[in-house]
Amino acid sequence: MRIESPHRWDVDYQTATDIQKKLRDRLVLRGENRSFKLVAGADVSYNRGDDIFYASVVVMDISNFVVVETANHHGRVTFPYIPGLLSFREGPVVLAAFEKLTKMPDAVIFDGQGIAHPRGLGLAAHLGLILDLPSVGCAKSKLVGEHEPVGWEKGSSAPLIYKKNQVGVVLRTRTGVKPVFVSPGHRLDFTDAVNLVLSSVGRYRLPEPIRHAHTSVNNLRRELSGI
Numbered sequence: 001m002r003i004e005s006p007h008r009w010d011v012d013y014q015t016a017t018d019i020q021k022k023l024r025d026r027l028v029l030r031g032e033n034r035s036f037k038l039v040a041g042a043d044v045s046y047n048r049g050d051d052i053f054y055a056s057v058v059v060m061d062i063s064n065f066v067v068v069e070t071a072n073h074h075g076r077v078t079f080p081y082i083p084g085l086l087s088f089r090e091g092p093v094v095l096a097a098f099e100k101l102t103k104m105p106d107a108v109i110f111d112g113q114g115i116a117h118p119r120g121l122g123l124a125a126h127l128g129l130i131l132d133l134p135s136v137g138c139a140k141s142k143l144v145g146e147h148e149p150v151g152w153e154k155g156s157s158a159p160l161i162y163k164k165n166q167v168g169v170v171l172r173t174r175t176g177v178k179p180v181f182v183s184p185g186h187r188l189d190f191t192d193a194v195n196l197v198l199s200s201v202g203r204y205r206l207p208e209p210i211r212h213a214h215t216s217v218n219n220l221r222r223e224l225s226g227i
Helices: 013-024 086-099 123-131 190-199 208-225
Strands: 038-046 052-061 066-076 107-110 135-139 157-162 165-171 180-186
Touching (some): 013 123, 052 208, 066 208, 086 123, 107 123, 107 208, 135 190, 165 190, 180 190
Parallel strands (some): 038 107
Antiparallel strands (some): 135 180, 157 165
């Protein structure tokens, strides 16, 4: 597939933040009243201090957790590390991996944030909008917001609140394990985002598409870099 970006990626800090604010207004944060079967997980890896980034996209049939397709890409990154602008650093290599897919997923889970972001446009929201696919961020740690304690049973949750608005859900995906931070990216509401993540969880804390993408991209990095 050919992916057209609505903006350049090699921009300065002010331009990048302006882009985020403009794109935030284009997000669709409502559900589509349908279930998803083919769900992609996307992840990025790199060696510390290196400017070569590796990306993997794994498309999985979540009815049986069978991998349908995997696409990889690697390339040189020029955008610096700046908190809150991760998508400008990782976005191009991830989108290049998506372009190699022959089967388009019904939805995407990103290892990152959706709207739970200082300007409401984390990686999952930014790339979900460009891909025009239902997308959700499922992060292991919190970027913004506060929440009440979460129950210990699987499925327990609490709203994630930032500046008096809900931006995500703190979700327990396995009984007795640390929760994850779920936030809609594009074409999903909070309920749909949580349901997508829970339906994609197997025996472990993280959704299976993300786990497989994580394994795939680290194998790719070790294979190509020798580290």
